[in-house]
Amino acid sequence: MTAGGRRVGIAVLGLGWMGQAHSRSALRLPSLFPDHAYAPELVVCADTDPGRRERAVRDFGFARATADWQEAVAADDVDAVWVTAPNMLHVPMIEAACAAGKAVFSEKPIGGKPEHAVAAYRAALAAGVPSGVGYNYLWAPLVLHARAMVAQGRLGRITHYRGRFLSMYGSDELGLLTWRFKLAEAGYGVTSDILSHSVSMARFLLGDEISELVGMRETTIPRRPLPTGAASHYGRGRPEDPHGDVENEDFASMLCRFAGGATGTFECSRTMVGPESQNAFEIYGTEGSLAWNLERVNELQYYRRGPEDETGWTTVFGGDRFPYHGAFVPGQANAIGFEDLVAIEDHAFLQSLVTGESFSPSFGDAVDVVAVQQALVDSWSSRTWESVPALRAQADGAHAAATTAQED
Template sequence: MRFAMIGTAFMGTAHSHALHDAAAFFPDLPVRPVKRVLIGRREARAREMAERWGWEEWATDWREAVRRPDVDAVIVGTPNHLHHPMCLAALEAGKHVLCEKPLATTASLADDLAAAAARAGVCHGVAFNYRRVPAVVLARRLIEEGRLGTIRLYRGTYLQDWLLDPSLPVTWRLRVDEAGSGALGDILSHAIDLARYLVGEIAEVVSDLTTFVAERPAPDGGRASVTVDDRAAVLVRFIGGAVGSLEATRFATGRKCANGFEIFGERGSVRFDLERFNELEYYTQDDAPEARGYRRILVTEREHPYLRAWWPPGHTIGWEHTFVHQIHDFVAAAAGGRAFAPDFVEGAACQRVLDAAMRSHASGAWTAVPGPGGAARG
């Protein structure tokens, strides 16, 4: 499966590595992912990156590259406002598309992409890579087996601190027209996706968004306004009856990539923190009262999700493996004519939660999360 990828920076690196390792570590794949063409804005950067990561070619014109007949699949790893035009062009050219999160900058653009993907009849996916952490997949397995009983409460947080310094300049992530929103779309979108993956669809939200540093240096000198939130807090009610809270910020002094959740059910609970990637904590009421307590499961056994491909038990894996697993699952789905999850339909569902959170912040009221196209859900 010959890949084109647009984007040569953070995500460009993560996906380049994943394409390499998926081909090498997963011999079960029915087809091998091939790094056909890497697309960047600047020629020198694209060439350097392509040579370093073993891309066969590099290019600077993404519109031309995504239409090439020797390309089967496209990865979009660019700023959020470019996802819509790039994905649309790739879908219209009949390519499988894996797009970085969030799928778009608004729910209507995300719905538009979901409709275009359905028309194209290709495999489509959104890179919510934390669904591919073995401990997270194990948490879902425990929930599906009924070990937690009925879920009552979900607490999700995604805490980083890289924006603390007020002298950091404004980049696309801090501009609403390019990012769509701030901590909300950037990292709370991951928390929403995990909540949807682990508990189910969200019915309504009430939110509070805060901007701590409203003005920063502009990249070309002078000052520029920050037009997105720095912290997003959202209370959620799930369709299935559970309730929850989600909070994300890039100002959590000392917390680097603390993407975590606690899920409380009537019979048990689980707890996960990305900063302790290989561990899942599990508590069950089934234990005798005197033996009750959280147990730390080291998720590195061959029986654990994805671990068969890696090292002997206890030889831990890390963040980049989520991208390898993601490419593995995407290639397997596309080659087998199956759907990948989360697909653009789910990416649009996440985006409608983001939009509802923004509307709720403006109105101060509980806000229903609509269905596709803004339709009310019964």
């Protein structure tokens, strides 16, 4: 599929949930975005599961599939690599792709601990290749609109931000002990998996950084049934199956201050019963407020201070008057969904590769997100307020020093 635009040969590493979502994007992007300057070509998919390799070629039209991701990354006909494997494979895959001079789009959280995102950022800096990270919810048309409203000052001065991602994916005590629950494969638990979405959202919406915080964590379901064979994210075992230990946190929360003066609270959980996928924010300003929740992705709530008899919450439905929405469906209140957000981010990343414009969120943004995670982890042990470390500035300094040393 190379009609129109500059050919971009794509490798996808891992054809699970997100590998399939990004592969489907590549197939439908040219028809969704007629202004596309790129022509995506699904060149090679790497997965250790033979059934998924077969699907990659049969259903997605990849030219070939391999069990060896290193072979996929090194291939001459690959220009850009999508990293969609479990967390702990992100950094080796990213480092290899950068060393081979390929552009890299990685799913969040980039590894499972703060140092992993820093390593990925440094690899991209050293190789001078473009990078992108899959904070897909930032691309929801109503989130983009909310960001513009904040930037235009329509809420006045921002006083408080409330972020939460409460998901039920781990709420079943018989939910399988998949890679997400293990330190060696996922790193930290919900703080890597979904707090990363909430923190990236807050930075994006406010254009401000969290400067200090205090937080807590809990593991609410300490043991789970062991999977047999390839286990799905939502797979279920039986009470009589052998069980193993959950090795990372199910719940985390934090109170924080932003550099610009606003206060903030964040909560994330994978085990609460009730909130099915509550990736949500509330932004409070001196003149108004906004609220959004992924469970109602096509609705933005807006409260505007006005004459007393006109003041109150208004529901704004999604529609083609907001960024990107019209690529999927025309008119007002015709809904878009999860994979549409993935398509928007993939379009923006591919477009940036061809136009040469810088892309955000990049690995640098991921480092700013994990700097918050680092302070949270520090706070778990110190049980006090912690400052958010300047991880991106430190990495930039190390890169500059290494470049100078090479030149000397």
